Amino acid sequence: MPTEDRTPAPLEDLDKIIVDEAAIQKRLRELGAEITTAYEGREIAVIGIINGAIIFVADLIRLINLPLQLDCIRVSSYRDETFPAQAPEIIDSIRLDLNGVNVLLIDDILDTGNTLARVSEIIKSMGPASLKTCVLLDKHTKRSVDFEADFVGFKIPDEFVVGYGLDFAERYRQLPCIGVLKPELQNPPQWA
Ligand code: IMP
Numbered sequence: 685m686p687t688e689d690r691t692p693a694p695l696e697d698l699d700k701i702i703v704d705e706a707a708i709q710k711r712l713r714e715l716g717a718e719i720t721t722a723y724e725g726r727e728i729a730v731i732g733i734i735n736g737a738i739i740f741v742a743d744l745i746r747l748i749n750l751p752l753q754l755d756c757i758r759v760s761s762y763r764d765e766t767f768p769a770q771a772p773e774i775i776d777s778i779r780l781d782l783n784g785v786n787v788l789l790i791d792d793i794l795d796t797g798n799t800l801a802r803v804s805e806i807i808k809s810m811g812p813a814s815l816k817t818c819v820l821l822d823k824h825t826k827r828s829v830d831f832e833a834d835f836v837g838f839k840i841p842d843e844f845v846v847g848y849g850l851d852f853a854e855r856y857r858q859l860p861c862i863g864v865l866k867p868e869l870q871n872p873p874q875w876a
């Protein structure tokens with residue numbers, strides 16, 4: 685069948701699964717408990733970096749037993765290898781007043797660190813009482829800035845992954861697990 689006639693079939697398009705659905709759900713309960721304990725009943729503001737963190741945030745906040753406010757920031761991270769140090773662009777900013785608030789900033793994946801470093805700077809300039817960060821995935825090998833998250837779901841090898849919020853060309857975010865696409869699907873011309 686010509687590739688342009690092909691409808692993407694999410695799970696079948698994976699070459700391998702890196703983190704399965706059960707492992708994600710188990711780790712989410714642990715993270716929810718860790719975060720609940722870390723703040724000891726204080727109110728927090730969760731800031732999700734969208735689109736990538738949308739599913740992780742939606743599931744995780746329901747496992748955090750604290751009073752909580754939610755807001756999002758929309759960021760576009762340039763993935764162009766020739767400009768790895770280029771600053772991520774803020775497309776839509778935070779509306780909550782974070783002055784004096786305990787902020788938990790959440791992203792799907794920590795890779796070069798540019799996105800979380802940049803958004804952390806923005807939040808710090810808003811005068812929060814504290815700032816901690818949480819990521820579902822940590823690809824430690826690619827860091828270009830000195831940045832570590834306070835709460836990490838899984839450390840993974842340096843491979844491009846999709847699923848559970850992570851996309852390739854805005855696709856595959858709905859997968860319940862995290863995996864690597866089949867090599868022939870990693871750059872289909874019709875998705876360029
Ligand atoms: P960083 O700024 O390099 O740390 O990258 C963070 C952003 O890049 C994340 O919010 C993701 O949107 C994207 N990203 C990094 N690695 C992957 C991946 O393996 N799959 C999908 N998106 C990724």
Ligand code: MG
Nearest residue numbers: 735736850851
């Ligand atoms: Mg993305």
